Amino acid sequence: MQVLSVASEAYPLIKTGGLADVVGALPGALAAEGVAVRVMLPGYPAVMAALGPAETVWATQNLAGAPAQILSGHARGLDLLVLDAPHLFARVGNPYSGPDGRDWADNAVRFAALARAGAYVAQGAVSGWRPDVVHVHDWQAALLPAYLHYDGAQQRPSTVITVHNLAFQGQFAAGLLPAIGLPPWSFSLDGVEYYGDVGFLKAGLRFADRITTVSPTYASEICQPDAGMGLDGLLRERAAVVSGILNGIDETVWDPASDHLLAAPYDAAHLAARAGNRAALQAHLGLAPDPDAPLFAVISRLTWQKGMDLLPEVLPAILESGGQLAVLGAGDPPIEAAVRFAVANHPGRVGCLIGYNEGLAHVIQAGADALLVPSRFEPCGLTQLCALRYGCVPVVARTGGLADTVIDASPMALSAGVATGVQFAPATADMLAAAIRRTVRLYRHRDAWQTLQRNGMAADVSWRDPARQYAALFRELTG
Numbered sequence: 149m150q151v152l153s154v155a156s157e158a159y160p161l162i163k164t165g166g167l168a169d170v171v172g173a174l175p176g177a178l179a180a181e182g183v184a185v186r187v188m189l190p191g192y193p194a195v196m197a198a199l200g201p202a203e204t205v206w207a208t209q210n211l212a213g214a215p216a217q218i219l220s221g222h223a224r225g226l227d228l229l230v231l232d233a234p235h236l237f238a239r240v241g242n243p244y245s246g247p248d249g250r251d252w253a254d255n256a257v258r259f260a261a262l263a264r265a266g267a268y269v270a271q272g273a274v275s276g277w278r279p280d281v282v283h284v285h286d287w288q289a290a291l292l293p294a295y296l297h298y299d300g301a302q303q304r305p306s307t308v309i310t311v312h313n314l315a316f317q318g319q320f321a322a323g324l325l326p327a328i329g330l331p332p333w334s335f336s337l338d339g340v341e342y343y344g345d346v347g348f349l350k351a352g353l354r355f356a357d358r359i360t361t362v363s364p365t366y367a368s369e370i371c372q373p374d375a376g377m378g379l380d381g382l383l384r385e386r387a388a389v390v391s392g393i394l395n396g397i398d399e400t401v402w403d404p405a406s407d408h409l410l411a412a413p414y415d416a417a418h419l420a421a422r423a424g425n426r427a428a429l430q431a432h433l434g435l436a437p438d439p440d441a442p443l444f445a446v447i448s449r450l451t452w453q454k455g456m457d458l459l460p461e462v463l464p465a466i467l468e469s470g471g472q473l474a475v476l477g478a479g480d481p482p483i484e485a486a487v488r489f490a491v492a493n494h495p496g497r498v499g500c501l502i503g504y505n506e507g508l509a510h511v512i513q514a515g516a517d518a519l520l521v522p523s524r525f526e527p528c529g530l531t532q533l534c535a536l537r538y539g540c541v542p543v544v545a546r547t548g549g550l551a552d553t554v555i556d557a558s559p560m561a562l563s564a565g566v567a568t569g570v571q572f573a574p575a576t577a578d579m580l581a582a583a584i585r586r587t588v589r590l591y592r593h594r595d596a597w598q599t600l601q602r603n604g605m606a607a608d609v610s611w612r613d614p615a616r617q618y619a620a621l622f623r624e625l626t627g
């Protein structure tokens with residue numbers, strides 16, 4: 149079984165969020181299921197630099213107005229097809245925005261080109277290789293099934309679109325249609341038209357053979373108006389082909405027993421070693437070296453989706469219980485400013501690193517007592533999975549994948565010995581503050597707390613089961 153996976157990021161080559169983790173980890177997990185995955189990525193500078201010796205497998209004089217080629221090669225364990233189109237991707241900045249933080253003005257054309265080239269590959273443009281299934285991720289690759297449809301190819305592979313976040317839809321002005329090479333008649337309700345614009349994600353949801361999202365709960369939530377973000381009607385219409393497959397985490401990247409980034413690696417039998425990591429974390433963020441303070445942490449994009457605007461409001465609940473807060477994240481400037489303000493006002497009790505820092509993310513998982521994930525919606529979420537694996541107790545909003553991956557420490561779950569964290573709903577400041585106070589009470593019962601930690605560490609957060617589900621879906625599609 150040969151799969152072409154098309155996406156805008158893949159760890160460890162280029163990452164802005166969980167999408168990259170998933171795209172980067174799935175090929176390894178699927179290999180164990182007999183599925184070979186080639187990942188197609190834009191040729192950003194970081195990707196071009198990581199690519200080893202590569203072969204040109206396709207070339208054109210005109211992709212979105214300039215020459216482009218597809219390079220085949222390997223990097224960091226991934227079998228890659230890289231769309232080398234310097235006029236679109238050879239830029240300083242991140243995949244979606246420039247150094248000034250503003251989206252690239254030509255994002256529609258950039259990612260349409262990725263999908264366009266991917267659709268050529270799907271139809272055999274790379275000599276000697278044809279995918280059985282094309283798996284596209286999020287709006288950036290979502291036009292691919294639409295191109296296949298309007299190309300009218302006789303022989304085309306089956307397509308799967310995975311929605312990692314319905315909030316990002318790739319909605320652009322209708323006038324772009326000629327520039328992205330779609331025919332005028334594609335601009336209809338049954339085509340790529342979306343509220344008078346062109347909808348990239350809408351097009352993918354319309355034309356892909358199967359639609360998956362990254363948790364069963366989110367799969368049912370997005371079929372309802374509340375979480376459907378304008379696409380619930382289409383998703384309900386296609387409900388028979390919508391399903392949810394949970395994400396896993398890469399257990400070689402996230403393994404507390406062999407994590408070289410930690411002051412003291414440990415396993416579930418040696419939870420005491422977390423104390424060394426906790427001390428290292430406190431020192432790093434300027435927190436008081438208090439061994440008893442319940443240490444809450446956040447590793448997150450600092451955005452409304454993630455409920456990060458609630459942090460200032462719940463700070464009293466943390467501080468009044470003698471706790472500390474460590475924040476690692478970047479995002480909306482007002483939230484960043486609020487976090488910095490809290491640090492300045494509570495020296496030694498609140499610490500932060502505003503920015504992106506993978507090493508510190510590992511130390512936090514290994515050293516903090518509890519991870520706060522108060523998301524207003526969360527397709528899956530990966531940080532709570534890492535937290536489980538590291539014995540950092542997740543405190544999560546009961547939504548999407550958070551609801552599916554954490555078992556609340558209710559009296560019943562505690563006595564049955566299955567609880568792994570704390571859930572609350574809805575994601576409001578009051579409910580989060582109450583959850584924090586409940587977490588502190590659990591924390592003060594050392595035995596119960598350690599049971600929570602050990603249960604979490606024993607939970608299966610690997611890619612094994614999800615990979616089996618993707619492989620089964622691909623097989624179903626190809627008969």
Ligand code: ADP
Nearest residue numbers: 165166448476477503504505506509529530531
């Ligand atoms: P999302 O993709 O919506 O941001 P996920 O929980 O799925 O949320 O994935 C986030 C990923 O990015 C995780 O691997 C997490 O550890 C990482 N991450 C988020 N913020 C930071 C940060 N500031 N520094 C380092 N890693 C981060």
Ligand code: GLC
Nearest residue numbers: 166167312526527528529530
């Ligand atoms: C998105 C979602 C997150 C999910 C990730 C990977 O960024 O916000 O919930 O875990 O994609 O699927």
